[in-house]
């Protein structure tokens with residue numbers, strides 16, 4: 425296997441990837457190798473990653489309990505802070521229980537295989553996140569991919585299933601920012617007697633009057649709904665979770681392999697998560713209002729540039745077409761002090777490359793103005 429040659433091929437197709445080491449906090453303004461940028465590439469939607477209370481909670485937990493958790497959750501790795509955070513996440517999602525995983529990715533690749541067997545019919549939206557796709561690849565059920573957010577197609581696929589279905593969907597689609605038609609989906613899944621597994625990584629903290637996510641946005645609650653979320657986006661930290669009925673959570677605790685066979689989140693990460701949830705309760709409404717105003721402001725500006733934009737979520741795909749054009753636009757943005765990486769295959773199809781602009785409550789209108797000016801020049 426000649427990896428040098430494979431790398432060369434990636435290079436020629438514009439698909440070689442590099443990392444950009446940040447040497448500052450994760451705010452609206454970041455420094456990369458000493459150069460300042462306005463950051464439009466983070467999922468830190470409410471600006472909690474760098475908040476004082478979150479840092480202090482993590483620091484205090486390091487002083488009290490050290491850093492590492494030493495073992496997986498079923499060995500000696502469970503700290504009382506895991507259980508406190510799980511109880512608070514269940515409260516946020518209005519479910520009986522919740523289970524923490526080391527990351528959102530781990531939650532999806534652990535839960536989906538555990539929830540299905542050979543007789544499960546898995547129905548998956550064509551634009552689902554890679555971690556859902558990977559979880560489904562590890563699961564044993566038969567898989568049908570349905571067209572994006574197409575409830576009629578989903579209903580038709582459900583009607584053909586004799587066995588119970590496991591419908592899998594993003595709540596907010598990570599690369600497009602649109603929201604799944606949850607109400608119709610839940611109705612269809614309830615009728616069939618199956619389960620809807622909703623990945624609300626980008627809805628949690630952002631959607632709903634109290635930030636409970638996509639389900640609150642649509643006013644949906646259902647015994648057929650199982651919600652996945654992560655602390656790594658609006659909650660500004662790290663760690664994935666599943667929230668649902670006591671029995672399903674207890675079952676996952678015994679069966680989800682990424683829960684069983686991976687070291688537990690460090691207690692300071694749990695302390696930071698708890699502090700972030702406290703801020704969400706106290707100030708979430710104010711932070712979401714601020715974010716919402718910025719989203720509307722950006723959407724109007726993008727439309728003025730002739731682009732289609734929906735301010736419903738803080739994710740704005742700016743379509744750039746081919747890999748080459750997208751890489752060029754991203755480089756030109758960087759030259760002008762704007763950080764917005766090129767989203768390319770395998771994340772999106774080769775002809776649908778984009779700059780994924782994400783806003784946070786920490787941005788100012790002047791940052792958005794600058795982005796719009798530069799986009800107007802480089803697009």
Ligand SMILES: Cc1ncc(COP(=O)(O)O)c(C=O)c1O
Nearest residue numbers: 527528529553555598625654656
């Ligand atoms: C929709 C979706 N699900 C799951 C994940 C994985 O979450 P984490 O980054 O916490 O592993 C992501 C992260 O990008 C995501 O966008």
